[in-house]
Amino acid sequence: MVLMKVLLVNGSPHKDGCTYTALNEIVETLNSEGIETNIFWIGNKPLNGCIGCHTCSKKKKCVFDDKVNEFLDIAADYDGFIFGTPVHFAAAGGAITSFMDRVFYADLNAGKEAFYLKPAAGVISARRAGTTGTYDQLNKYFGLMQMPIVSSQYWNMVHGATPEQVKQDLEGLQTMRTLARNMAFLLNCKEVALKNGVKLPEREEGVFTNFIR
Numbered sequence: 001m002v003l004m005k006v007l008l009v010n011g012s013p014h015k016d017g018c019t020y021t022a023l024n025e026i027v028e029t030l031n032s033e034g035i036e037t038n039i040f041w042i043g044n045k046p047l048n049g050c051i052g053c054h055t056c057s058k059k060k061k062c063v064f065d066d067k068v069n070e071f072l073d074i075a076a077d078y079d080g081f082i083f084g085t086p087v088h089f090a091a092a093g094g095a096i097t098s099f100m101d102r103v104f105y106a107d108l109n110a111g112k113e114a115f116y117l118k119p120a121a122g123v124i125s126a127r128r129a130g131t132t133g134t135y136d137q138l139n140k141y142f143g144l145m146q147m148p149i150v151s152s153q154y155w156n157m158v159h160g161a162t163p164e165q166v167k168q169d170l171e172g173l174q175t176m177r178t179l180a181r182n183m184a185f186l187l188n189c190k191e192v193a194l195k196n197g198v199k200l201p202e203r204e205e206g207v208f209t210n211f212i213r
């Protein structure tokens with residue numbers, strides 16, 4: 001069996017905060033299932049939003065040389081992805097939103113396909129509210145990137161204002177463990193299928209229709 005690897009993105013400005021606590025529960029479970037893991041922290045330095053310059057089409061990376069290019073450099077080595085975010089004003093944090101916009105736009109424009117058919121999930125951390133809207137927000141990236149969305153026993157969220165409070169959210173942590181086991185199962189299914197001759201889907205030439213008469 002090939003050793004499979006999952007990359008977990010901590011999209012919080014806090015390296016060891018609530019989002020990390022949720023991701024760490026997933027890491028421990030994935031490791032116990034024989035899946036290798038790494039956590040990629042986006043840091044707490046300013047992360048520019050996408051400026052739509054399309055430099056990524058030519059340079060095959062983002063025009064801003066920061067955490068986004070660091071992540072793009074290693075993404076192809078991984079088999080699955082988890083993106084964690086705190087809720088900021090009932091949406092994903094500004095930095096992780098900029099990060100994901102630029103990561104996926106650059107990957108598409110560069111034609112790198114580092115994410116194609118790789119299972120993904122979003123993990124949401126909040127003190128109280130805005131979790132389901134944020135969950136929808138993250139899933140939209142995976143839906144466009146042809147990344148199968150891994151689900152759990154509940155929508156992937158933990159509650160708490162501190163890591164200690166998150167540790168008291170027993171249902172939230174169980175949801176993380178179930179998500180990890182479901183991710184491991186799907187990764188194993190894909191691996192066995194490809195080994196046994198199941199081919200990746202046939203692909204058509206892309207059609208790009210803008211709504212102009």
Ligand SMILES: Cc1cc2nc3c(=O)[nH]c(=O)nc-3n(C[C@H](O)[C@H](O)[C@H](O)COP(=O)(O)O)c2cc1C
Nearest residue numbers: 012017018019086087088089090125126127128129
């Ligand atoms: C700017 C900002 C906005 C926030 N907005 C919300 C919110 O809308 N709903 C909520 O439940 N918590 C909100 N919080 C609290 C965080 O979501 C919560 O403490 C989070 O889980 C912290 O995760 P972290 O330790 O990984 O950064 C907000 C925090 C900040 C800094």
